[in-house]
Amino acid sequence: MMSEYIAGVDIGGTKIIATIADVTGIKSRVYQQTRLHGDNFTIPKQVYALIQLAAENAQIQYDEIKSVGVSTCSPFLRNGIYKEIVAPNLCGGLTNSGRLPNDWQSIALEEFLCNLYSHVIVENDCVASVVAEKLFGAGKFIDNLVYVTWSTGIGAGIYADGKLIRGKNGNAPHFGHIFIAEDGPQCGCGNYGDLEALSSGSAIARDYNVSSAKIVFDDYRHGNEKAIAIIKRAARNFARGLASLNAMVDTEYISLGGSVMNDSDILLPMIHEEFYKSFQVLSHNVIIEKSALFQYIADIAALALVMPASWIEQWRTYSPWLESPKMIKLD
Numbered sequence: 001m002m003s004e005y006i007a008g009v010d011i012g013g014t015k016i017i018a019t020i021a022d023v024t025g026i027k028s029r030v031y032q033q034t035r036l037h038g039d040n041f042t043i044p045k046q047v048y049a050l051i052q053l054a055a056e057n058a059q060i061q062y063d064e065i066k067s068v069g070v071s072t073c074s075p076f077l078r079n080g081i082y083k084e085i086v087a088p089n090l091c092g093g094l095t096n097s098g099r100l101p102n103d104w105q106s107i108a109l110e111e112f113l114c115n116l117y118s119h120v121i122v123e124n125d126c127v128a129s130v131v132a133e134k135l136f137g138a139g140k141f142i143d144n145l146v147y148v149t150w151s152t153g154i155g156a157g158i159y160a161d162g163k164l165i166r167g168k169n170g171n172a173p174h175f176g177h178i179f180i181a182e183d184g185p186q187c188g189c190g191n192y193g194d195l196e197a198l199s200s201g202s203a204i205a206r207d208y209n210v211s212s213a214k215i216v217f218d219d220y221r222h223g224n225e226k227a228i229a230i231i232k233r234a235a236r237n238f239a240r241g242l243a244s245l246n247a248m249v250d251t252e253y254i255s256l257g258g259s260v261m262n263d264s265d266i267l268l269p270m271i272h273e274e275f276y277k278s279f280q281v282l283s284h285n286v287i288i289e290k291s292a293l294f295q296y297i298a299d300i301a302a303l304a305l306v307m308p309a310s311w312i313e314q315w316r317t318y319s320p321w322l323e324s325p326k327m328i329k330l331d
């Protein structure tokens with residue numbers, strides 16, 4: 001019998017990772033900086049090349065890959081049946097900032113891949129992550145689950161009543177862009193005073209006038225009063241965002257990931273305090289924890305989108321993501 005392989009592709013503003021897996025685990029992982037020059041098929045072509053390289057590296061025939069899951073920064077717009085990526089950190093044509101070396105308005109990745117593979121799923125990275133949580137993390141036995149990433153940006157994925165929430169263009173929920181303050185700093189999306197503008201890792205760094213939120217957390221640990229005030233305010237706004245999200249979807253469990261949660265020992269008590277102060281009938285029995293899959297979730301999110309149902313039990317039993325092969329880094 002021919003082996004069955006799937007590919008997962010994780011697309012961010014700075015890097016793309018292609019992963020090949022079979023029922024026993026991850027076979028190969030290839031990493032390359034996101035190509036942002038050229039025409040707007042640059043990224044689709046790069047994705048295709050990286051899947052080929054990952055397959056070669058896993059010593060499998062390229063045509064043995066039938067399914068491709070893509071976990072990407074977004075949002076999306078719909079062009080006929082296909083979603084196109086219209087992410088401001090990939091498509092230079094969406095803003096006139098001159099920050100990116102291209103003038104792309106959108107990236108037709110889904111259509112491109114559907115012409116090459118028989119099964120393709122493209123989702124927002126947080127939506128893909130909540131699928132991984134549902135299969136292999138906190139969501140295994142519950143039907144109402146939220147995954148939230150707190151990183152340079154803020155995003156979320158939701159299962160409600162056992163159903164993955166996508167929305168008309170696959171953009172539900174763009175959690176970082178809910179309004180929190182009447183005015184306030186501007187977000188990369190253009191909003192003023194939304195959650196990402198107030199609480200993201202970038203916002204924490206901006207408020208402290210440094211390049212990385214990590215520096216603010218280090219100074220917090222040394223008792224710096226300004227760092228403490230900034231982090232407390234960010235955590236309070238973040239927790240109020242979670243309370244708003246819970247008010248809408250009445251969830252059971254909120255799993256937190258993302259680089260800012262590396263300092264979860266500082267943040268979780270603050271989040272809990274503020275969250276459980278909100279309307280208690282709704283908030284009191286919601287569990288909020290750091291994701292048990294924390295450092296692995298990006299590795300398996302894209303794969304989870306297309307993983308055959310017959311693999312799930314074996315993956316749950318052996319947690320093969322714990323023993324992924326070393327990442328191959330390309331120029």
Ligand SMILES: [Zn+2]
Nearest residue numbers: 177187189194
């Ligand atoms: Zn925003």
